[in-house]
Amino acid sequence: MSTDKEHDRTESTAGKAGIGALRRLWPFMRPHWKLALSWLIFLGISSGANLVLPIAVRKMINHGFVGTDINVINQIFLGLFALSLIIAATTAARYYCITLLSERSLATLRSKLYSHLIRLDIGFFEKSRVGELISRLGTDTELVQTLVGSGISVALRSVVMLVGATTAMIITSPRLAGLSALVIPAVMVPILTFGRRVRRYSRFSQDRLADAAAIANETLHATSPIQAYSREEIEENRYAKAIALALSTARRRIGLGAGLTATVITLVFGAITFVLWIGARDVIQGHVDAGILGQFILYAIFAAGAVGTMSGLWSQVMRASGAMERISELFDEVPDIQSPSQPVPLPGRARGALRMEGVAFNYPTRPDTLALHDFDLDVQPGETVALVGPSGAGKSTVFSLLLRFYDPQRGRITLDGVDLRALALPDLRGSFALVPQETVIFGGSAAENIRFGRADASDEDVREAAIAAEADGFLRALADGYDTELGERGVRLSGGQRQRVAIARAILRDAPILLLDEATSALDAQSEAAIQQALAHLEKGRTTLVIAHRLATVQRADRIVVLDGGRIVAQGTHESLLREGGLYAELARLQFAA
Numbered sequence: 001m002s003t004d005k006e007h008d009r010t011e012s013t014a015g016k017a018g019i020g021a022l023r024r025l026w027p028f029m030r031p032h033w034k035l036a037l038s039w040l041i042f043l044g045i046s047s048g049a050n051l052v053l054p055i056a057v058r059k060m061i062n063h064g065f066v067g068t069d070i071n072v073i074n075q076i077f078l079g080l081f082a083l084s085l086i087i088a089a090t091t092a093a094r095y096y097c098i099t100l101l102s103e104r105s106l107a108t109l110r111s112k113l114y115s116h117l118i119r120l121d122i123g124f125f126e127k128s129r130v131g132e133l134i135s136r137l138g139t140d141t142e143l144v145q146t147l148v149g150s151g152i153s154v155a156l157r158s159v160v161m162l163v164g165a166t167t168a169m170i171i172t173s174p175r176l177a178g179l180s181a182l183v184i185p186a187v188m189v190p191i192l193t194f195g196r197r198v199r200r201y202s203r204f205s206q207d208r209l210a211d212a213a214a215i216a217n218e219t220l221h222a223t224s225p226i227q228a229y230s231r232e233e234i235e236e237n238r239y240a241k242a243i244a245l246a247l248s249t250a251r252r253r254i255g256l257g258a259g260l261t262a263t264v265i266t267l268v269f270g271a272i273t274f275v276l277w278i279g280a281r282d283v284i285q286g287h288v289d290a291g292i293l294g295q296f297i298l299y300a301i302f303a304a305g306a307v308g309t310m311s312g313l314w315s316q317v318m319r320a321s322g323a324m325e326r327i328s329e330l331f332d333e334v335p336d337i338q339s340p341s342q343p344v345p346l347p348g349r350a351r352g353a354l355r356m357e358g359v360a361f362n363y364p365t366r367p368d369t370l371a372l373h374d375f376d377l378d379v380q381p382g383e384t385v386a387l388v389g390p391s392g393a394g395k396s397t398v399f400s401l402l403l404r405f406y407d408p409q410r411g412r413i414t415l416d417g418v419d420l421r422a423l424a425l426p427d428l429r430g431s432f433a434l435v436p437q438e439t440v441i442f443g444g445s446a447a448e449n450i451r452f453g454r455a456d457a458s459d460e461d462v463r464e465a466a467i468a469a470e471a472d473g474f475l476r477a478l479a480d481g482y483d484t485e486l487g488e489r490g491v492r493l494s495g496g497q498r499q500r501v502a503i504a505r506a507i508l509r510d511a512p513i514l515l516l517d518e519a520t521s522a523l524d525a526q527s528e529a530a531i532q533q534a535l536a537h538l539e540k541g542r543t544t545l546v547i548a549h550r551l552a553t554v555q556r557a558d559r560i561v562v563l564d565g566g567r568i569v570a571q572g573t574h575e576s577l578l579r580e581g582g583l584y585a586e587l588a589r590l591q592f593a594a
């Protein structure tokens with residue numbers, strides 16, 4: 001039931017663009033216009049050659065079998081053979097051009113779509129499901145590729161054949177051609193009306209497939225909690241339900257397509273039979289000669305074949321149009337966070353003065369809850385400031401705002417006195433080195449994973465950073481040392497080891513401002529002590545913001561800022577805050593007593 005309801009909703013909201021959605025393909029094909037032109041030329045030649053065939057047949061009927069001249073027969077068959085060679089060569093060339101055109105333009109489309117997606121702001125990814133995006137990048141572009149590679153090619157060939165064969169029919173016998181023309185509207189009406197519905201169904205089933213892909217993506221990335229909680233069957237059913245929904249829509253689409261094809265074939269061939277019946281009577285009555293009728297029959301079959309092919313293709317065109325619509329939606333997504341068109345340049349390396357003035361901020365997905373309010377923070381160049389407070393107090397949010405993953409709704413944030421919104425994003429983010437709460441390890445070697453911090457770092461730099469981050473020991477102990485493959489298909493690092501890779505990245509980055517979000521939370525006491533030393537060294541001459549739950553790790557900060565419920569409730573040194581006896585003293589009492 002829900003299928004129908006959802007489907008109706010999709011019918012009303014989606015698919016307004018119609019076949020026009022395919023216009024958005026043009027920019028990706030335009031760079032390959034030479035291939036398109038060659039394809040058109042080959043298409044013209046091969047279709048022309050095909051249209052000459054019926055003339056040869058007429059000659060055969062009129063001269064070959066009625067007359068007796070063996071030379072004429074030889075000539076006709078030699079000509080026929082030459083014609084088939086031309087058809088073979090141009091068909092092959094045409095196929096080559098169009099297939100390459102489709103591969104090239106879709107490669108362009110995929111890369112452009114990916115570059116667009118990777119630049120969209122964090123807010124976009126919070127409201128989208130990654131599995132669904134991957135599905136659009138994969139299956140939707142594949143549908144479009146099939147359309148360009150075979151659909152458009154076959155369609156245009158059919159159009160050329162239809163026009164050519166129709167013209168030839170008119171020249172061969174205007175009377176029979178006139179009779180045939182009467183049936184054309186009868187054929188076009190069902191094609192157009194069926195086609196529109198096919199596209200809607202197609203878009204809907206692609207949407208459901210993307211849902212299924214999103215479920216698979218989420219769950220296959222989380223197999224251990226799923227198995228630990230014995231949720232296999234539940235997840236299995238959830239996935240099967242999504243697939244079944246896609247399948248049921250696909251079935252309707254296929255049914256429609258099949259019905260359309262049967263209707264068109266019946267109409268077209270019925271019409272041809274009728275016209276030929278009249279033609280045959282003309283021959284018997286001596287109005288037309290047999291060769292002409294033979295030639296006309298072939299043209300009529302060509303034309304009918306072309307119409308039949310086009311009706312079959314129409315549903316493919318509609319499916320691709322639905323897919324292109326989904327792709328275009330992604331292209332239309334404009335990031336909220338962008339570099340300004342005329343950014344204020346930073347004079348060389350940032351000094352690292354940070355200031356948040358009257359900042360109020362809520363996450364886009366939680367418009368009713370302020371994550372930060374009345375927030376004023378002033379950090380001097382080179383100062384080390386610790387942010388402490390209970391879970392959910394807004395500490396990580398401060399980092400997200402400094403990195404301009406989001407813009408605050410009120411107030412402003414400056415770096416060296418310049419509003420973050422006036423800076424080019426690479427300049428702004430290039431001034432920070434972040435050690436996040438959770439370290440992502442990418443597929444690639446250990447060295448490449450550290451080089452994530454600075455793409456052009458030498459092997460020596462990578463090694464030094466790893467030593468400073470206490471990572472050198474365990475990395476060298478891996479099977480291939482720094483060349484060992486990490487990530488999903490490689491060695492899995494422990495939480496503490498991942499954290500040290502993240503610290504090595506930050507060290508390598510050598511940025512004027514350090515953001516450490518629970519950077520040592522997963523380390524044992526011994527490694528932490530060693531890294532604290534390295535970090536203390538690293539913090540010299542840099543502005544540093546540290547988030548830590550373990551108060552022991554923040555005592556060396558120049559200043560401790562206490563957050564609660566998105567506000568600053570106190571600030572000072574460890575000693576002064578203890579003396580004040582507020583939230584901090586309470587936290588300290590609990591921790592140090594333990």
Ligand SMILES: Nc1ncnc2c1ncn2[C@@H]1O[C@H](COP(=O)(O)OP(=O)(O)OP(=O)(O)O)[C@@H](O)[C@H]1O
Nearest residue numbers: 126363365366371390391392393394395396397398
């Ligand atoms: N991406 C997000 N979308 C919506 N709400 C969020 C998001 N990230 C955090 N929040 C909410 O904002 C508030 C502040 O979260 P934040 O992560 O800044 O807290 P925190 O002090 O860093 O906590 P913790 O110490 O547990 O990491 C919380 O109520 C949290 O639920």
